[in-house]
Amino acid sequence: MEVNSIEKGIVIDHIRAGFAMKVLEYLDVDIANDTVAVIMNAASRKYGKKDIIKIENVTDADPAALGLLDHTATVNIIENGKISRKIKLSLPQRVVNVVKCKNPRCVTSIEPSIPHVFRLVDAEREEYSCAYCDEIAKVL
Ligand SMILES: [Zn+2]
Numbered sequence: 579m580e581v582n583s584i585e586k587g588i589v590i591d592h593i594r595a596g597f598a599m600k601v602l603e604y605l606d607v608d609i610a611n612d613t614v615a616v617i618m619n620a621a622s623r624k625y626g627k628k629d630i631i632k633i634e635n636v637t638d639a640d641p642a643a644l645g646l647l648d649h650t651a652t653v654n655i656i657e658n659g660k661i662s663r664k665i666k667l668s669l670p671q672r673v674v675n676v677v678k679c680k681n682p683r684c685v686t687s688i689e690p691s692i693p694h695v696f697r698l699v700d701a702e703r704e705e706y707s708c709a710y711c712d713e714i715a716k717v718l
Pocket residue numbers: 679680681684685686708709710711712713
């Protein structure tokens with residue numbers, strides 16, 4: 579795979595330096611079978627250093643969930659060698675089953691079948707609170 583251009587796939591740019599492997603894990607990319615290029619510590623005018631990920635032939639990742647991990651990243655969906663869609667990430671307002679509530683008295687700790695729902699309460703500090711007991715959780 580050529581690193582600079584792909585015909586079809588996903589290019590995730592402006593990933594915080596050092597976060598590429600985390601992002602890959604999060605996207606559940608099959609490193610053994612998918613063609614993946616990871617560029618770490620590339621020079622970035624905006625952030626100093628950044629990571630870039632290129633995944634060939636995969637266009638169905640879940641960028642909303644990715645916003646939780648790194649909302650400064652940009653996701654480009656590539657089709658026929660051109661950017662067909664550009665997705666700007668932001669912190670999701672609501673996340674389900676990503677963070678677990680640590681309050682032992684919370685209903686989610688007592689009843690395992692209840693989904694762990696967290697709502698964004700402070701975007702600057704990246705803080706979420708449990709929808710059931712208001713316990714604060716930091717996602718990163
Ligand atoms: Zn809770």
